[in-house]
Amino acid sequence: MGEVEPVRAADVRAVRPDALTPAETLAKAEALGVSKAAMASGRCFLSAMLAGAFIAFGALYFCMVMADADLPFAAQRILGGICFCLGLVLVLCCGAELFTGNILLVCAKASGKVPWSGVLRNWGLVWLGNLAGALVAVALVQLAQIGLMNGGEVGQAMVSVAAGKVVLDPVPLFFKAVLCNVFVCLAVWIGFAARTVTDKVIGILLPISAFVACGFEHCVANMFFLVNGLVANAAGFGAPGAVEVAGIAYNLVLSTAGNIVG
Numbered sequence: 001m002g003e004v005e006p007v008r009a010a011d012v013r014a015v016r017p018d019a020l021t022p023a024e025t026l027a028k029a030e031a032l033g034v035s036k037a038a039m040a041s042g043r044c045f046l047s048a049m050l051a052g053a054f055i056a057f058g059a060l061y062f063c064m065v066m067a068d069a070d071l072p073f074a075a076q077r078i079l080g081g082i083c084f085c086l087g088l089v090l091v092l093c094c095g096a097e098l099f100t101g102n103i104l105l106v107c108a109k110a111s112g113k114v115p116w117s118g119v120l121r122n123w124g125l126v127w128l129g130n131l132a133g134a135l136v137a138v139a140l141v142q143l144a145q146i147g148l149m150n151g152g153e154v155g156q157a158m159v160s161v162a163a164g165k166v167v168l169d170p171v172p173l174f175f176k177a178v179l180c181n182v183f184v185c186l187a188v189w190i191g192f193a194a195r196t197v198t199d200k201v202i203g204i205l206l207p208i209s210a211f212v213a214c215g216f217e218h219c220v221a222n223m224f225f226l227v228n229g230l231v232a233n234a235a236g237f238g239a240p241g242a243v244e245v246a247g248i249a250y251n252l253v254l255s256t257a258g259n260i261v262g
Helices: 009-015 022-038 041-066 073-094 101-110 116-143 146-166 170-193 197-213 219-234 245-261
Strands: none
Touching: 022 101, 022 116, 022 170, 041 073, 041 116, 041 146, 041 219, 073 101, 073 170, 073 197, 101 116, 101 170, 116 146, 116 219, 146 219, 146 245, 170 197, 170 245, 219 245
16 A cells, blocks of 8 residues: 655645635625726616515515415415525526625725725616516516415515505615625625635525514515515405505515615
């Protein structure tokens, strides 16, 4: 048998199976911010559409859990939160552009690598792209008649979730949105620090499921929840007029503002 070569410290450092350090994660966030701000408008919009659809898939998964009235409150909220994580897992693993995650472009702005014009351009394009993707998802869900599942309870849950969001008072709505994006940015930060898909999934799980379980307000998820609830309500689910366009606009304006602050 040949001699076993000794393990060299340089080889161990090269492998680096552990996550990035906070300083390395910040450097990565700044570099990604520069890249995102410089992205071509068409590519940015299409990538944002994907993110809007991905978050909608997670939101739909959440509605499936909420349609089971037999689940205890805590179990329903926690399980729904875990299911919602699907959306951000897809966003981070596929490299799509999500408005709430892109609030972290302020890292690149703070270091002087990106001007405010670049940040605001990205936020505007991504918000609109997320909305477009959410609307496509709503159309697919309605054409597939998902609301009829479980004897129509899924459709009732879709309307119930949306109706609860349009009646929130402005102050709690705003601060629920602030808290939401604190958790989302922490999840995205963990995703930046991760080296593998497994790292990303595990790192995302707790912060995202926590904000969903606590009922915080995510503007991109609400693009799906609210419009889907509006269409389901028009199709006969829930009380007539439970979700209206004015309520959707009200929620999206305040939840977007709160997410930016968060």
